[in-house]
Amino acid sequence: MAVRKIIRMGHPTLRKPARSLDKRELRSPEIERLLVDMIDTLKDAGGIGLAAPQVDESIRLAIIDVPGGPSRYGEIPAMPLTVFANPRIEIVDPEAAGYWEGCLSVPGLRGYVERPQHARVTYQDLRGDTRQLELKGFLATVFQHEFDHLDGVLYIDRIKDPTKLVFEDEYVRYLAGAREELDLV
Numbered sequence: 001m002a003v004r005k006i007i008r009m010g011h012p013t014l015r016k017p018a019r020s021l022d023k024r025e026l027r028s029p030e031i032e033r034l035l036v037d038m039i040d041t042l043k044d045a046g047g048i049g050l051a052a053p054q055v056d057e058s059i060r061l062a063i064i065d066v067p068g069g070p071s072r073y074g075e076i077p078a079m080p081l082t083v084f085a086n087p088r089i090e091i092v093d094p095e096a097a098g099y100w101e102g103c104l105s106v107p108g109l110r111g112y113v114e115r116p117q118h119a120r121v122t123y124q125d126l127r128g129d130t131r132q133l134e135l136k137g138f139l140a141t142v143f144q145h146e147f148d149h150l151d152g153v154l155y156i157d158r159i160k161d162p163t164k165l166v167f168e169d170e171y172v173r174y175l176a177g178a179r180e181e182l183d184l185v
Contacts, residue, residue: 051149112164
């Protein structure tokens with residue numbers, strides 16, 4: 001339908017917890033239109049995940065679409081385009097790994113963030129049915145990053161070492177060749 005503007009760090013919607021959706025709302029034409037717009041916006045931006053607050057809709061809704069296979073993220077499993085309403089994350093194993101994360105709402109920057117690498121996600125589909133996924137490695141990081149947006153949290157809030165927040169150009173020039181960490185957009 002339409003590519004929406006992705007709001008950037010500093011916009012108040014990105015810093016407030018989003019409200020849950022009820023079953024009736026999940027089936028509404030408004031949510032259907034929003035999802036079509038979010039899919040168009042995600043494809044236009046070239047990202048792998050987008051939360052409704054990033055398009056200035058403060059609701060607990062996100063989409064994730066990871067192509068999988070060999071990529072700049074390394075070898076990763078695919079996650080076909082999936083809609084997540086009212087998701088909750090439970091950490092199964094707190095053992096963490098770090099990735100250089102980027103964000104469509106924080107353009108031009110990357111930061112090294114360590115996150116648990118084994119998580120369980122409970123969410124609702126568009127019919128309101130409860131679903132569950134267990135995620136490991138890179139996908140666990142992707143989900144935590146996207147669902148943080150639903151709680152008003154940005155990846156920069158999770159950076160432990162401020163010297164590991166860099167501009168993308170410098171990341172490519174000085175850090176991208178180091179294979180100790182991978183990218184996340």
